[in-house]
Amino acid sequence: MSKVCTLSEAVSKYVKNGDHIVIGGFTTNRKPYAAVYEILRQGLTDFVGEGGPAGGDWDLLIGEHRVKAYNNCYTANSGVTNVSRRFRDFFEKGILNMEDYSQDAIMLMLHAASLGLPFLPVKLMLGTDLTAKWGISKEVRKTIDKIPNDKFIYMDNPFKPGDKVVALPVPEIDVALIHVQKASPDGTCSIEGDEFHDVDIAIASKRCIVTCEELVSNEEIRKDPSKNSIFCACVDAVVHTPYGAHPSQCYNYYDYDNDFLKVYDVASKTQEDFEAFCKEWIYDVKDQYAYLDKLGASRLIKLKVVPGLGYAVDMTKEAK
Amino acid sequence: MTDYSNYTNKEMQAVTIAKQIKNGQVVIVGTGLPLIGASVAKRVFAPQCNIIVESGLMDCSPIEVPHSVGDCRFMAHCGVQWPNIRFVGFETNEWLHNTDRLIAFIGGAQIDAYGNVNSTSIGDYNHPKTRFTGSGGANGIATYSNTVIMMQHEKRRFMEKIDYVTSAGWMDGPGGRERAGLPGNRGPLMVVTDRGTMKFDEKTKRMYLAGYYPSSSPEDVIENTGFDIDVSKAVLLEAPDPQVIRMIREEIDPGQVFIKVPVGEKK
Numbered sequence: 001m002s003k004v005c006t007l008s009e010a011v012s013k014y015v016k017n018g019d020h021i022v023i024g025g026f027t028t029n030r031k032p033y034a035a036v037y038e039i040l041r042q043g044l045t046d047f048v049g050e051g052g053p054a055g056g057d058w059d060l061l062i063g064e065h066r067v068k069a070y071n072n073c074y075t076a077n078s079g080v081t082n083v084s085r086r087f088r089d090f091f092e093k094g095i096l097n098m099e100d101y102s103q104d105a106i107m108l109m110l111h112a113a114s115l116g117l118p119f120l121p122v123k124l125m126l127g128t129d130l131t132a133k134w135g136i137s138k139e140v141r142k143t144i145d146k147i148p149n150d151k152f153i154y155m156d157n158p159f160k161p162g163d164k165v166v167a168l169p170v171p172e173i174d175v176a177l178i179h180v181q182k183a184s185p186d187g188t189c190s191i192e193g194d195e196f197h198d199v200d201i202a203i204a205s206k207r208c209i210v211t212c213e214e215l216v217s218n219e220e221i222r223k224d225p226s227k228n229s230i231f232c233a234c235v236d237a238v239v240h241t242p243y244g245a246h247p248s249q250c251y252n253y254y255d256y257d258n259d260f261l262k263v264y265d266v267a268s269k270t271q272e273d274f275e276a277f278c279k280e281w282i283y284d285v286k287d288q289y290a291y292l293d294k295l296g297a298s299r300l301i302k303l304k305v306v307p308g309l310g311y312a313v314d315m316t317k318e319a320k
Numbered sequence: 321m322t323d324y325s326n327y328t329n330k331e332m333q334a335v336t337i338a339k340q341i342k343n344g345q346v347v348i349v350g351t352g353l354p355l356i357g358a359s360v361a362k363r364v365f366a367p368q369c370n371i372i373v374e375s376g377l378m379d380c381s382p383i384e385v386p387h388s389v390g391d392c393r394f395m396a397h398c399g400v401q402w403p404n405i406r407f408v409g410f411e412t413n414e415w416l417h418n419t420d421r422l423i424a425f426i427g428g429a430q431i432d433a434y435g436n437v438n439s440t441s442i443g444d445y446n447h448p449k450t451r452f453t454g455s456g457g458a459n460g461i462a463t464y465s466n467t468v469i470m471m472q473h474e475k476r477r478f479m480e481k482i483d484y485v486t487s488a489g490w491m492d493g494p495g496g497r498e499r500a501g502l503p504g505n506r507g508p509l510m511v512v513t514d515r516g517t518m519k520f521d522e523k524t525k526r527m528y529l530a531g532y533y534p535s536s537s538p539e540d541v542i543e544n545t546g547f548d549i550d551v552s553k554a555v556l557l558e559a560p561d562p563q564v565i566r567m568i569r570e571e572i573d574p575g576q577v578f579i580k581v582p583v584g585e586k587k
Contacts, residue, residue, distance in 0.1 A: 013330060024581060025390075026389075026390030028387065028388050028489075029388065029390040029395075031392065033357065034543045042527075053375070053390065054541070058374060070456050073454050073455055073456060074453045074455065074456040075453055075454065078386025078387050078388035078389075078390075079351065079386075079388055079577075080387070081451050083451065084453075088451045088452075091448070091451045092448055092449075093452050094446075094447060100454050100455065101455070102457075103374065103404070103453045103454075103455055103459075104374075104404065104457060104460035105459075107404040107405050107408065108405055111405045123412075123503075124460050124463055125501070126463070126488070126501045126502050127488040127497065127501065128459060128485045129440070129445065129484045129486065130455065130485065130486065130487060132485075133445045133446075135446065146369050164501030165501070182488075193396075193401055194377060194390065194395055194531075196375070197388070197405075199403075201530055224366075236464035249391070251392050251395055251396070255392065256387075260548050287450075305392065305396075309383060309384070309393045309396065310396020310397065311384055311393050311396070313384070319382050
């Protein structure tokens with residue numbers, strides 16, 4: 001059965017207001033930006049989100065007021081924007097419900113979800129304000145669906161009395177958004193480079209949308225199963241989306257678009273300029289192909305990585 | 321001939337970091353100065369060390385300086401591409417097996433006399449004056465690894481009481497980590513700043529000045545530290561070898577992504 005559809009169809013069918021969403025990738029690497037843009041275009045909102053190592057993906061959703069509650073561990077376009085600016089502004093102004101966890105805690109929570117575990121005991125966050133202080137109070141938690149009533153609960157290791165551990169809730173994920181290098185119509189995915197938490201969230205989510213650089217046949221992707229990491233049955237929609245991670249990186253395909261990230265850095269300094277950026281690059285752009293046309297062919301070609309180096313560089317300017 | 325004796329405090333800091341790394345150690349770095357320092361170590365002082373990053377990329381030897389720990393610049397030049405959870409598992413098992421190989425570099429906005437670090441926010445946590453990214457991997461690293469903490473040495477950053485503890489140091493002194501349920505045989509070893517190196521007293525676990533740079537002095541450190549600091553054991557640290565400075569400027573960070581070359585020396 002083919003799960004291939006347009007991004008517009010995938011988002012309208014599988015993403016709903018109020019969903020608990022997790023996005024794959026790592027800060028400025030393999031972030032499914034095209035899928036995030038389409039969610040914004042369709043006006044979907046009230047999301048509960050797991051940031052993981054987040055960047056502009058969650059900053060866009062936060063800045064466009066689509067986030068009801070956000071579990072944060074790190075939100076920045078590293079190397080360009082030290083702290084994502086809408087994320088920072090909204091939290092400083094008190095208009096973002098946000099909880100802080102250690103990054104390792106969130107990644108283990110997503111892994112625990114993929115394993116189907118009931119809760120997760122860790123020794124992370126002990127002795128720090130990550131346990132002493134709560135970003136979302138118990139009272140507020142009771143008013144928001146899809147977040148547990150407790151950030152965590154202290155408990156004794158049942159096998160080692162006196163050994164204090166932090167019991168973390170395991171997220172119940174509605175939707176996962178993932179960008180991969182290759183997928184086939186039945187949903188089988190091949191991720192090149194680090195998988196990050198993407199395989200975990202594909203298994204743990206009720207619905208999973210995959211965007212891919214290349215759509216290959218079901219036969220072709222099975223020629224070397226050692227390269228495949230997501231089982232077709234975990235995936236609901238497969239969308240052929242070249243440069244679907246732009247402006248972030250996609251291993252073996254393209255580098256981050258630093259100039260674009262810098263434009264976003266400046267634009268996101270104020271809500272007004274941020275909204276103008278969204279209008280120009282998201283709302284006034286019909287779809288991913290119109291977005292690529294707007295970026296232009298030469299710009300995209302210059303982002304292609306040099307095989308062997310793994311990043312884009314103008315070799316004429318390299319030392320002889 | 322280009323002059324490489326005019327080192328900056330940042331370069332001194334990077335070389336100081338490099339000298340902490342020993343052969344056989346597994347070194348956790350982020351980007352920025354620690355990566356530059358670890359790259360120097362790998363080339364000069366400890367070629368047999370392994371560099372790892374919290375995204376799960378293990379045994380990294382990047383050619384171009386990466387912007388993020390998930391950067392393809394790390395990913396294309398490493399031994400193994402693990403997801404983060406395997407990194408956490410490895411780090412935790414290093415502690416469970418009681419090996420002594422891990423050394424980690426973390427940074428922060430504020431630090432107290434016991435090496436507790438804030439990288440979350442300034443002011444009240446729920447209504448902050450300034451909000452930062454949050455923990456990233458730092459909390460987990462400070463839980464299970466011995467750390468070297470990188471800081472800008474300013475009074476407003478070296479505080480008696482910091483606004484938020486993101487990463488645990490020696491907590492409130494001897495036994496503090498054990499009381500909190502943290503591994504007691506792990507913790508901060510050293511603080512490296514643009515003015516010198518601080519260590520922690522074995523008995524009190526309080527920070528003291530261990531070394532200062534030719535460009536600083538014990539008085540300068542006292543003046544820029546917001547808590548009482550013992551400087552009686554401080555020694556003057558050697559200026560870096562110009563050959564190492566050349567390596568940083570010409571080979572490791574030629575694009576000056578993290579270390580700016582002093583004005584007048586720019587290519």
